[in-house]
Amino acid sequence: MSGNTQARDDSGRADPDRRAADAAEDGLPPRVVALGGGHGLHASLSALRRVTTDLTGVVTVADDGGSSGRLRRELGVLPPGDLRMALAALCGDDEWGHTWSEVIQHRFRSEGELHGHAVGNLLIVALWELLGDSVAGLDWVGQLLGAHGRVLPMSSVPLxxxxxxxxxxxxxxxxxxxxxxxxxxxxxxxxxxxxxxxPQNPPAFPQALKAVREADWVVFGPGSWFTSVLPHLLVPELAEALVATPARRIVTLNLSPQRGETDGFQPETYLEVLAAHAPDLRVDVVLADRGVVEDTTRLIEAAKALGGRLVLADVGAPDGSPRHDHELLAAAFDDIIRG
Structure with missing residues (x-):
């Protein structure tokens, strides 16, 4: 079967298991789309680029603080900060990748107007102004960085x-x-x-919709649950694509509650909130760090309620800080995707 032919089950619906098997037989890398923003999406993309060469990050566009907020207010553009961080995550481990990742993440320190601006934010906005195309601008930055994947905004308007x-x-x-x-x-x-x-019904980028519809795997989280992960499910066209896609879906849970936003959350709470905001969404795998789950039974039940299974793995930083280790997270993703 050709890699462009969509496998279907006996009912005529797209069958993700058969499609993934067909892709593997054809020697094609799994097509993976990761959704989120900020440090959480940076972690998942940094891991996933070690697992597949066909990777797309779909990024929230609601940031209103710092350099992004200033550029958004002054120029009326999409906030570039989370997009920049996603591109930095896709940089390779060679000297070129390390150098460019540091360059675009670099922030100016001064007493003037440039203080706090990230170099990558200015570069992205400059290309947007020159090209008049948000996606083309991000693709050009990706080419410069040698990015191992593509970055797309979730919506064409600031939110x-x-x-x-x-x-x-x-x-x-x-x-x-x-x-x-x-x-x-x-x-x-x-x-x-x-x-x-x-606005309540913002338009989704067509390229993001296409990536979700053609994916083999879609990854939600980790990250700020209410401000980086859930917003994707409130863009109507994108939410519809995420529900209808034949891709299998992974939810990666956070290592600890985020002060203010998710104070008091237990691991299963993230899934309950996800279900409340997207009742039609089904999940195949819930990935959680083995060291932070105290009540496995409750988390297993919460995963089952979404149609999925729980996978426990050691994905946290070895020093005990509440951040995901890129190599450990990559190994967990690889086991799930290729298992």
Whole structure:
């Protein structure tokens, strides 16, 4: 069977198991799409580029802080910061990759207007202005870096996140307040209950939709759950593609709660929140670090409720810090994808 022919089961629906097997027989690398933003997506892309050569990162575009927020407000562009971090994650381990990763991540330190701006943010925005095409600009940066994969925005317009937060005022712990902006949502003193996007029905990038529809595997997380992972499921066209794709889906859980955004979360809470925001989404694998799961039974049940199975692996940094080790995470992904 040709690698371009989509395998189907007896009901006529796309069959991800058969399609993946066909791809393996044809000697093709697995087509993987990872969704998220910031440090979480950086971790998953850094790992996945060690597993496949057909890799796409689909990135949130709601950042309103720091260098990205300033460029967004001044020039009306998509916030480039999370896109820059995703491109840096795709740089190789050779001297060229290391050097360019450091260059685009470098931030100016001064007393003037350049203070805090990342070189990569300025480079990306410059190419956007010259080419008039967001995707083409990112592809050019990727070529310069020798990126092992492609980076795409999830939407063609800048977005704002609005969160319904309980207990912003400690004196009124049961009151619900609407908090607007990614930075405000991520640093809120209350507990985030749900999020929405402004505008409510933003357009998805066609290239991102195509990547999801043609993927063999789709990876959610790790990362800021409400401000980096869930927003993809609130872009209607992208959410539809993520539900309908014949790809198998992996959810990678965080190593620890994020102060403000997910205070008090247990591992299964991430899955419960995911189900509440995307009730039609089915998951095949939930990947969690063996060292942070105290109640395996509850997490297994939460994974089953989404249609998936739990995989426990050692993916945290050996020094005990709450960050994923790229090599260990790559080994876990490889076992799942090729297993």
């Amino acid at each position: 704002d996140i609005a969160a319904e937060v309980q207990g912003v005022d400690p004196a009124r712990p049961h009151d619900i307040t609407t908090v607007r902006g990614q930075v405000a949502c991520a640093s809120t003193r209350g507990r985030v209950r749900s999020i929405s996007l402004i």
